[in-house]
Amino acid sequence: MADATEYLDHDEWEVALDILVELGDAYASESAYWDLLAEAARLLWLSRTERWCHWRRAEVARGLIRVDLQLVEPGVLGARRTPIPGEGHSRPLWDIGDVTAAGHPDLYVARIWVESQPDLLPGGRGVVRLAPLSPQRWQRLSAGYVITMHEQKPVAGIATVIETVFPVIKGHDGG
Incomplete structure (x- = not known):
């Protein structure tokens, strides 16, 4: 200071x-x-x-969710053809392991902020922060958990959770 x-x-x-x-x-x-x-x-x-x-x-x-995101190579079906803008403008869908009543993956929206670089190139890898639209659904994630990013039906990227920090909700902290 x-x-x-x-x-x-x-x-x-x-x-x-x-x-x-x-x-x-x-x-x-x-x-x-x-x-x-x-x-x-x-x-x-x-x-x-x-x-x-x-x-x-x-x-x-x-809450904070940081992941190591590896985008699929540009030639693969479902891959990005343009960079992911670094400042939270991209809002892809994520498979965090939930399934619908019909047995299909239940996908959730989360914005992306790319750390330490202006954007993430197609096929690239980097640490990103996620801002889920419904963060309460993501609170079971912890370091090491693997999730997938989707922009079309095929997987567009695979992410490994590095860090999660969720706020304590009053009345839910045991006190």
Whole structure:
């Protein structure tokens, strides 16, 4: 925190904000923290940082799911032909192991944020964060669990869960 203050003293607003974002990523932080950082990013015209702060705020409220995603090779049926945009715009379907009454896979929507790169190329591999439309259905997932991504009937990618953190729902924590 002292580093951020030092940069603020020298009017290095963007660097100070980057330090505060890194601190929020490294330690548990509350929704209000991410709201403040998102507003600061907006005022500094840092749209990607602002979107990241909104994403992180949603993770605080709904949960964190990080996976190692391997997309199928471009020549395979069902493969992507274009990169997955990195900032949460793609909303593919996911098979997390549930089945319908008819015995078919029950697929769920989750947005994707690609970590450490602007997008994920067809056939590529990378760590991504998932923001499920219905996060309560995903809470049984844990590290090592394998799920599949679908954009058509064939599998478009295979993901191994790296990390999950779900908020404790009051009245459901044993207390």
